[in-house]
Amino acid sequence: MKIDIYTIIGIVLGFTLFIGLVIYFFQHKFFFHAEMLPPDFKFAYDNLKAEEVIVEPEPGAKINYLHFIVDQPKGVVIYLKGNTKSIKGWGxxxxxxxxLGYDVIMMDYRGFGKSTGKRTVEAMKRDCQFIYDLVKKQFSEESIVVYGRSLGSGFAARLAAKNNPRLLILTSPLYSLLRTIHRYLPFMPAKPFLRYNIPTFHYLKNVRCPIKIIHGSDDGLVPLSTAVDLSEINPDLTRLYVILKAGHINIHQFEEYHRVMEEIFNERNVPIDPEKTSIGYSHRN
Known part of the structure; x- marks a missing residue:
């Protein structure tokens, strides 16, 4: 049986459309692996003091967050977590x-933990900004550090671009959800079907504070090349730290990760005088 070119094109287009519709209608299941908690769940952590807060950023939505408290805090970290579980485990x-002497604010996205409301990317952006504005009532922006891990990197980068925190830290960041899809489906024109794109790369262009990117060399989910690409977007403000042998979900289990954190939080920006370094030296003379 002979199949003409138009039949082949029709099959390819039909298959592409089918995959696109799967992406469109089921991407919330691909991108978000939420754990829901009962309203009466009690958070408890060893060696941590936490206050639970529930706020309503808009009608029909409730955002649950934990405020981890230290005595005489040096500042506060707004921690935007990855796409799994809830702050029950992330806390x-x-x-x-x-x-390191910092308070921590950690929120659950809509549909995670005790947080409720229709989950859209725009709503999640508004929720993050709402929490940031609440934090500003207690802390000056000069003492706010925005931290994003994995999926949370996009929301963190956006907060840093729209506001003026002291510092932005991204751990195992995504370039964008669109690039993530293209990594697994390189043939797929996914953009028209994507409802949850979070373009970390785009937001980094407008960040004005120092940017620290931490990534594992053996990250099999988000390759190290992603962090390299992100570090080149705003290079004058960015420093990339590579944790050797670390993967995507275990990066915190490496001592070097914690040494990097200490270096970042205790860093003092000392001007470099090029005349007193080898910057201008050449091997040719």
Missing amino acids: KFAIDFTR
Whole structure:
């Protein structure tokens, strides 16, 4: 049986449309692996003091967040987590910042934990800004650090671009959800079907504070090349730290990750005098 070129084109277009519709209608299941918590759930963590807060950024939506508290804080970290579970499990990571003398604000996105409301990318952006504005009532922006891990990197970069925090830290960041799809479906024109694109790369162009990017060399989900590409967008403000042997979900299990955190938070920006370095030297003479 002979198949003409138009039949082949029709099959390809039909298959592409089918995949596109799957992406459109099921992407919330691909991108968000939420854990919901009952209203009466009690948060408790060893060696951490936390206050639970529920706020209503807009009618029909409630955002649950934890405020981890230290005595005489040096500042506060707004921690935007990845796409799995809830702050029930993520909360333990606040210790990485409380040990350095910083309060931590950690929120659950809509549909995660006790947070409710229709989840759209625009609504999630508004929620993040709403939390940032609440934090500004307690802390000056000069003492606010915005931290984003994995999926949270896009929301963190946007907050830093729209506001003036002291510092932006991105751990295992995504370039964009569109690029993530293209990595697995390189043939697919996914942009028309994408409802949750979060273009970290776009927001970084407008960030005015120092940017620290931390990435594992063995990250199999988001390759190290992603972090390299992101670090080149706003190079004068960006420093990239590579944690050797670390993957996507275990980067915090490496001591070097915590040494990097100490370096970042204790950093003092000392001007470099090119005349007193080898910057102008050449091997040719």
